[in-house]
Amino acid sequence: MKVFALNALLAVALVASPSRAVASEEPPTFGSTDVAGALRGAEVAEIYILGRSSLFPGAPGPDTVRLLGCKYFLSRSSPAWAELEAAFAGVDIRLAPATTRPAELGVALILGDRAGIVWEMYAEDPFPTQTAVRGFSQRRRVEMSATFVRALEAFATRNRDYGVADGAPRVCH
Amino acid sequence: MKCPGEGDGVFENRKENGVEPPPAAAFAERGQRLAERPAAAVASGRQREERLVESGRTGQRGMGHQPREAAVGDSPTRFNTDLNQVEWNPGLGYRLTGGGIMSPAMALIHELAHGVNRIVFAQYDSDYGTTEERRAIVTYDQAIAALLGEPTRQDHNAQPVHVPTVLYHTPNLPPPG
Numbered sequence: 618m619k620v621f622a623l624n625a626l627l628a629v630a631l632v633a634s635p636s637r638a639v640a641s642e643e644p645p646t647f648g649s650t651d652v653a654g655a656l657r658g659a660e661v662a663e664i665y666i667l668g669r670s671s672l673f674p675g676a677p678g679p680d681t682v683r684l685l686g687c688k689y690f691l692s693r694s695s696p697a698w699a700e701l702e703a704a705f706a707g708v709d710i711r712l713a714p715a716t717t718r719p720a721e722l723g724v725a726l727i728l729g730d731r732a733g734i735v736w737e738m739y740a741e742d743p744f745p746t747q748t749a750v751r752g753f754s755q756r757r758r759v760e761m762s763a764t765f766v767r768a769l770e771a772f773a774t775r776n777r778d779y780g781v782a783d784g785a786p787r788v789c790h
Numbered sequence: 791m792k793c794p795g796e797g798d799g800v801f802e803n804r805k806e807n808g809v810e811p812p813p814a815a816a817f818a819e820r821g822q823r824l825a826e827r828p829a830a831a832v833a834s835g836r837q838r839e840e841r842l843v844e845s846g847r848t849g850q851r852g853m854g855h856q857p858r859e860a861a862v863g864d865s866p867t868r869f870n871t872d873l874n875q876v877e878w879n880p881g882l883g884y885r886l887t888g889g890g891i892m893s894p895a896m897a898l899i900h901e902l903a904h905g906v907n908r909i910v911f912a913q914y915d916s917d918y919g920t921t922e923e924r925r926a927i928v929t930y931d932q933a934i935a936a937l938l939g940e941p942t943r944q945d946h947n948a949q950p951v952h953v954p955t956v957l958y959h960t961p962n963l964p965p966p967g
Contacts, residue, residue, distance in 0.1 A: 669912070672869045672904050672926075674897040675884050675948025676919055681866055719947050721919040744914040 655736035659728035664689040667723040676721040688781040704768040713760045720751035869901040884948035888962030890941025903930035
């Protein structure tokens, strides 16, 4: 009887554990309300703007944007935080079809709190004719409104005081 | 002059019957030998990679090793249009959509092409990202890669990968089926 009970317990554990493992590997889902919620829960924000002055052998990815982009940093206590929240008013992020071409990333927004990264987004630097841009958010391929990315870039331009000189190219500031 | 491990390399001047060939002829001969080189270059690169693995310089050793990549760095090759300047990482090749690896030398050629093109204003291009990337790839990369036996590409997608030599490259993978 004890053996049966032990086997049953083991079977339950075996059945339960794979689904739990799969669930933990699933990337977090998101929507416009989740993004707004992420901003409400964030304590700091980093913005990276790569610009168009650098051309690469291959389309720049997240690492390149973070390594070579002009970096801006602000915290919830910064006077410009409310302005950043206003930029989020126009955010419209949706999953992109799997067949879309990988994006040439040029802009990044990373939100964090004391525990680490809350939300991250990478997007193309939109050309004037573009209404939507491709990118990544929470490790998923997404599309979003170009308006949102332009708002982020405009925010960085207006708030150069938040530029971080450490590691950033001289042309940033 | 021999580069270490190159053997009878393309950079070596040859004398025919003890007579130094004239510069133009020597240049043409070098070009011809360079064009014939790809298979040997790949083999040489792989052999060297194997030697590096054997000697433990590729970071394949156990705990406490210093990865070889750390010595080369991760900064990507790029062309700065403001400064009209190429920054080249000789340790980074690029894995292309077709599966092949483009050599660091080809990456340098790609960036030099941007300098030759004297970009004024690039526009959006749905296949290549920008019209300037299309021009560099279609006009220069594809032709030179074909001449050198390097993998050719039809888009601007490429992931940086550390490679053992500046000429190291691998062919595109055959299409499935």
